[in-house]
Amino acid sequence: MRVVVLGLGNILLRDEGVGVRVVEALAECYTVPPEVEIVDGGTAGMELLNVIAGCEHLLICDAVKDDAPPGTVIKLTDTEIPSFFQTRYSPHQLGLADVLATLTLTDEAPGHVTLIGIVPLDMELGIELSPEVGAVVGHAVEAVVMELRGLGFVLGRRGAVVGCAD
Amino acid sequence: MTRITIDPITRIEGHLRIDCEVNNGKVTNAWSSGQMWRGIEIILQGRDPRDAWIYAQRICGVCTTVHAIVSVRAVENALQLEVPLNAQYIRNMIVTAHGIHDHIVHFYQLAALDWVDIVSALSADPVAAANLGAGLSDYRRNSVQEIRAAQDKLKAFVGSGQLGIFASGYWGHPAMKLPPEVNLLAATHYLQALEYQRIANRIVAILGSKTPHIQNLAVGGVANPINPDSQSTLTLERLFAVKAEIDKLGEFVNKAMLHDVAAVGALYADWTTYGAGITDYLSVPDLPLDTKGTRFELPGGFITKGDLASFKAITSYQDGFFRDGVKESVKHAWYEYKGDDRARHPYDGQTRPLHTGFEDNGKYSWVKAPTFYDQRVQVGPLAHVLGMVAAGHEPTQRHVKRVLEVASAIAKTPIAVTALHSTIGRIAARAIRCAVLLESLQNQWQLLIDNIAKGDFDTFNRPTFPKGEIRGFGYHEAPRGVLSHWAVIENGKIKNYQAVVPSTWNAGPRDDNDVPGPYEASLMDNPVADTELPLEVLRTVHSFDPCLACAIHLVDAQKRPLVQVKAV
Numbered sequence: 001m002r003v004v005v006l007g008l009g010n011i012l013l014r015d016e017g018v019g020v021r022v023v024e025a026l027a028e029c030y031t032v033p034p035e036v037e038i039v040d041g042g043t044a045g046m047e048l049l050n051v052i053a054g055c056e057h058l059l060i061c062d063a064v065k066d067d068a069p070p071g072t073v074i075k076l077t078d079t080e081i082p083s084f085f086q087t088r089y090s091p092h093q094l095g096l097a098d099v100l101a102t103l104t105l106t107d108e109a110p111g112h113v114t115l116i117g118i119v120p121l122d123m124e125l126g127i128e129l130s131p132e133v134g135a136v137v138g139h140a141v142e143a144v145v146m147e148l149r150g151l152g153f154v155l156g157r158r159g160a161v162v163g164c165a166d
Numbered sequence: 167m168t169r170i171t172i173d174p175i176t177r178i179e180g181h182l183r184i185d186c187e188v189n190n191g192k193v194t195n196a197w198s199s200g201q202m203w204r205g206i207e208i209i210l211q212g213r214d215p216r217d218a219w220i221y222a223q224r225i226c227g228v229c230t231t232v233h234a235i236v237s238v239r240a241v242e243n244a245l246q247l248e249v250p251l252n253a254q255y256i257r258n259m260i261v262t263a264h265g266i267h268d269h270i271v272h273f274y275q276l277a278a279l280d281w282v283d284i285v286s287a288l289s290a291d292p293v294a295a296a297n298l299g300a301g302l303s304d305y306r307r308n309s310v311q312e313i314r315a316a317q318d319k320l321k322a323f324v325g326s327g328q329l330g331i332f333a334s335g336y337w338g339h340p341a342m343k344l345p346p347e348v349n350l351l352a353a354t355h356y357l358q359a360l361e362y363q364r365i366a367n368r369i370v371a372i373l374g375s376k377t378p379h380i381q382n383l384a385v386g387g388v389a390n391p392i393n394p395d396s397q398s399t400l401t402l403e404r405l406f407a408v409k410a411e412i413d414k415l416g417e418f419v420n421k422a423m424l425h426d427v428a429a430v431g432a433l434y435a436d437w438t439t440y441g442a443g444i445t446d447y448l449s450v451p452d453l454p455l456d457t458k459g460t461r462f463e464l465p466g467g468f469i470t471k472g473d474l475a476s477f478k479a480i481t482s483y484q485d486g487f488f489r490d491g492v493k494e495s496v497k498h499a500w501y502e503y504k505g506d507d508r509a510r511h512p513y514d515g516q517t518r519p520l521h522t523g524f525e526d527n528g529k530y531s532w533v534k535a536p537t538f539y540d541q542r543v544q545v546g547p548l549a550h551v552l553g554m555v556a557a558g559h560e561p562t563q564r565h566v567k568r569v570l571e572v573a574s575a576i577a578k579t580p581i582a583v584t585a586l587h588s589t590i591g592r593i594a595a596r597a598i599r600c601a602v603l604l605e606s607l608q609n610q611w612q613l614l615i616d617n618i619a620k621g622d623f624d625t626f627n628r629p630t631f632p633k634g635e636i637r638g639f640g641y642h643e644a645p646r647g648v649l650s651h652w653a654v655i656e657n658g659k660i661k662n663y664q665a666v667v668p669s670t671w672n673a674g675p676r677d678d679n680d681v682p683g684p685y686e687a688s689l690m691d692n693p694v695a696d697t698e699l700p701l702e703v704l705r706t707v708h709s710f711d712p713c714l715a716c717a718i719h720l721v722d723a724q725k726r727p728l729v730q731v732k733a734v
Contacts, residue, residue, distance in 0.1 A: 012209055012224050042224060044378035046271050050364050050371065102275075105323055106360055127209060127221070 001056045003036045003151060004110075005144060008062040008096065010043050015070075015120030015133045019061040022116070022140045029141065031156040036148060048099050058110035059147055060096070061140060064117030071132045073140050075147075076115040116143045167194075168697045182673060182712050184685070186703055188694045193703065196682070196689035197526065198673045200533030207517045210663040215241045215655050216385045216629065218663065222651065223379055225665065226713055230378050231264045231370065232644040233651075233665070239459075240651040241385045243483055244638025245631070248457040250624040253387035255614035256400075258453040258463070259408070260373050260380065261642065262607040266415060267366035268645035269547070269600035272711045273423065274359035277593060278352060280705045281430050282344060285337040287353040288321050290346035295354070298347050302429065302572070305421035307358060308351070316354040336701040341693075344433055352430070355422045362418045365411050369607075372408055373400075387626035392618060405615060412607055419597075419604050427597040428569045431590045432576035441589030441706040443688025444542050445472035447549035448671070450480050450488065450650075452643040453606055455613075459483030463606050465557035466550060466643055468538065472587050477556035489639060492650065492666060494534040498675040501534065509537060509678050512652035512664035513637055535674035535683055536666050544684040545647025545671040546710060548586060548595035554602070555583070561605050565598045589688070592709040631658035644668055646711050669713045685710060 007023030010016045020040050027038045039051050052058055066074060103109040118140055122130040129137070145155055168188045187195040206225050210218055219237035223230040235257060242249060249257075292314040299308030336342065344352070367377055373390070374380030382389045391399040431438065446469065453463035460482045467479040468487075480488045495509040496502065502520040503510055510516070522529045535542075543549075554562035566583065573594075574581045586595055634657065641650040647668035654662040674683040682690075685707060692702050 010224060012206065012221065040379060042230065042378055043226070044230070046275065046363065047230075047267075047367055047378040049360070050367055050377070053364075102360060105319065105357065125208065 001035055001151070002054065003057045003059065003148065003153070004052055004055045005032075005036065005038045005059045005148075006041045006048070006052070006061065007039070008041045008043070008060060011127055012125065014122045014124055014126045014128065015118075015130050016063055016123045017127075018063050018118045018120060018129060018133055018137065018140075021129060021134075021137055022061040022118070022144065025137050025141050026144055029158055030145065031158060032148075033153055033155075036153055045096070045098060046102070048096070049102060052099060052110060053103055053106070053108040056111045057151060058113045059144060060113065060115045061144065062115065062117055063120040063123075064115070066117070066119045068119050070119050070121035070130070071136045072119045073136055073143055074117045074119070075143060076117065078112055078114075114147055116140055116147070170694070170697055170700050170703065182669075182707075184689070184703060184707055186689060186692075186694070186700070188697055188700075191693055191695065193689045193692040193694060196686040197530055198533075198675060198683060198685040199524065199531040200669075200673060206665060207515075207663045210660050213660050214658070215244070215631070215653060215660055218653065218660060219383055219385070222665070225667075229644065229646075229649075229667075229713060231260060231374065231380055232642055232649055234380060234383050235261055236640045236642045236644075236649050236651045236665075237653075238383050238385045239483070239640025239642065240638050240653045241629070241640075241655070242638070243640055244636045244653055244655055245385075245629050247386055247627060247629050249454075249459075250387050250622075250627060251457060251617050252392055252614060252622060253390075253625045254454050254457070255610050255617065256373055256382075256388050256390055256625070258610040259607060259614070260370055261644075262453070262603045262610060263366050263369035263373070265603045265645050266419070266600055266607065267363050267370065269596050269603070270359050270363040270366065270419070270423065272645070273427065273593065273597060273600075274356045275363075276711065277708045278356060278426075278430075280336070280701060280708055281342075281434060282352045282356070283337050283339075283342040283349050284320060284324065284353055286342070286344070286346045287349035288317065288324065290317070290350035292317055292350065294347040295350040299351050302425040303421040305417065305425075307418075307422070308354075313350060313354045316357050317350060319357065320353060336699055336704075339699060339701050340695050341701050341705075344430070348429060348433065352426050355418075355426055358418065358422065362415055365414050369408050369411050372404055372411075384626060386629045387624075390625055392623045392625060402615075402618075405611070409611055412604070412611060415604055419601050423597050424565070424569055424601055425572055427594050428572035429576055431569075431585075431594050432573040432581070434590055435577055435579075435581070437590040437705070438581070438585040438588045440692050440702075441592070441688045441709060442472075442587040443686075443690070444544040444684040445587055446470055446538070446541050446543045447472075447552050448538050448543040448545050448648055449550040449553040450641045450643050450648050453610065454483070463609060464550075464554060464602070464643065465559055466553050466648075467557065468543070469549070469552055469556060472552075472584075474552060474556040477553060479557060483640070488641065491538045492536060493540070494536050494664075494666065494670075495674075495677040496534055497678050497680075498529055499531050499534045500529050509535075509540070512639070512650070512666055513654055513662065515652070515662070515664040517664075529675075531675040533670050533674050535677040536671050537677055540679075542674075542677060542681050542683055542687070543671060545668050546592065546595075547599040547645070547647070548592045549647060550643055551595040551598050551602075552586065559602075562598065562602050565601045569594055569598055589692075589706045589709045596711065631655065633657055635661065646713055647671060667713075669710075672710050673712060 007020040222237040223234035449466035451462035451466040470476040493509040
């Protein structure tokens with residue numbers, strides 16, 4: 001079983017890039033088994049075809065628009081994802097929606113898709129997250145770790161990395 | 167008079183908005199407006215020049231690789247740092263593979279649906295389509311079985327109601343004119359193109375360590391240690407895996423893509439008379455063959471008023487003709503220059519936003535208007551192909567001749583090279599360039615293998631930064647045309663950084679002299695049959711391959727959304 005953890009967003013626009021920051025933190029704090037691939041997708045579209053094609057589970061981390069306060073971490077799964085695409089919560093879904101539609105056409109769509117979304121506060125120019133959103137990166141990482149655990153993958157902790165939750 | 171506003175809403179790489187005035191079925195005035203401020207320059211100020219490429223490759227989700235390459239070239243230029251041959255060849259292979267990927271995606275996935283009617287393809291006879299294909303080339307994947315399977319797949323997909331990638335189709339539009347079997351053949355290749363563009367991208371991934379963000383660059387070379395005997399480095403085994411992928415691409419590009427483009431061009435021959443716009447063309451040489459960047463596999467230069475005899479070559483990474491010719495105007499862009507407000511050279515460029523709202527005769531875009539010796543120029547594959555033909559580049563001349571011959575045979579009338587100054591010419595030139603890049607990729611692969619066989623394993627020269635101020639520029643003939651980065655470095659830190667990107671050259675607003683940019687000029691006199699479904703406007707804009715994954719909604723004069731379509 002191949003699992004892809006895909007971080008999306010533009011790191012030049014602060015909280016817009018939180019999805020990328022989450023997968024960076026995941027890779028920094030945990031060792032993952034070879035079946036799990038952590039990918040910084042940035043704002044790419046069709047370049048992600050090779051990465052996503054044929055994976056069993058796709059775990060997306062991304063900034064999402066929601067009425068909840070900034071910094072809220074939300075989770076959407078399979079059946080909720082289509083409506084997520086139609087209502088355009090995320091700025092990247094156009095590219096990603098195209099990639100997933102294309103993979104449907106080639107019979108390589110992921111079996112399951114889960115989205116760990118973080119509600120952004122500040123999407124102005126800059127490379128640092130807002131303090132509110134930066135404070136929940138760890139929670140989002142834990143949410144990803146829980147998802148992977150649910151799929152039967154136990155992640156190893158990297159020793160004493162500064163910034164990793166205990 | 168009807169005014170159409172096509173205003174994309176995604177933020178992926180920045181929006182593009184096109185406004186057109188239409189009189190008696192023709193465009194009589196046009197405005198091209200970038201709707202997102204791009205401030206990479208400000209983020210880079212004060213940073214280590216060795217890290218600039220890591221940020222620069224985040225400017226755009228489609229063009230990560232090209233910004234990374236140009237950024238290191240700009241810093242190397244400032245340092246007058248030579249780049250080992252192996253590093254040049256590896257970079258050259260990455261950019262050519264990326265270009266091939268990008269050109270295949272543009273023609274099939276992004277532009278084809280402006281010309282190819284998928285609904286018509288569903289009702290076509292697969293036998294007729296296979297016969298048509300057999301008449302065009304001996305491509306092995308034009309069999310009745312393969313075409314029928316593609317048609318069944320499309321029927322099932324469209325029947326499921328999830329249009330997805332096809333949702334942007336203007337199916338049944340009066341401007342759609344291909345016979346059903348041509349639509350089906352092109353639709354079959356559309357599906358196959360999904361496989362081949364991924365092959366090209368796999369080459370980028372093998373050499374660049376990762377995609378979409380390559381990891382192997384460094385100011386001074388590449389971080390791919392070469393050791394024929396070690397598994398953890400760039401081994402011969404991996405290089406031969408790259409060669410196998412290159413060979414797979416050859417058949418598709420040379421036997422399917424070039425013929426599809428020729429057929430579309432021949433069957434939409436009227437579109438060779440629309441969309442010329444600016445016929446001053448700028449391209450730059452690329453694929454350096456030495457450590458200093460004085461010899462290149464692909465030539466580039468400047469052509470005046472569409473006259474190939476006027477070609478003036480750009481010859482090195484130190485080329486003063488290129489360096490001194492570039493300026494950016496903000497008269498009609500939402501910026502101000504402190505001091506003198508006239509067009510400025512990028513080294514002296516400023517990024518000071520001044521938003522005013524959309525003013526037809528004033529400022530109306532976040533894109534600056536670049537000029538070359540105070541003239542508007544068109545960049546992109548058409549500019550590059552014409553430049554290479556003018557420079558006598560044999561592979562380009564050969565592929566141009568071949569496409570024109572195939573198109574002439576289908577149209578049953580001779581089509582001259584001058585037909586390339588058009589909307590359809592931009593699309594044809596992109597396919598021609600794709601075939602040229604494929605040959606270059608093979609050449610660069612062989613050069614790398616031969617150089618390693620000589621025992622040269624160098625891939626990196628360490629940069630050192632002097633005290634005081636230095637400046638440098640880097641350029642690259644990217645898939646959408648001339649891309650240049652301009653860096654001013656002081657005491658080892660970036661003091662000023664400007665990126666003049668292809669879509670700026672082409673999509674820029676009017677300049678200091680109120681001269682329209684290439685998008686705007688090319689839209690003049692375009693036919694528009696139905697102002698609520700302005701397919702023809704999209705054809706011309708898409709022929710430039712705007713670097714936007716854009717959703718578009720149309721609004722009427724009262725700015726009320728009428729209809730929303732996706733035009734990627």
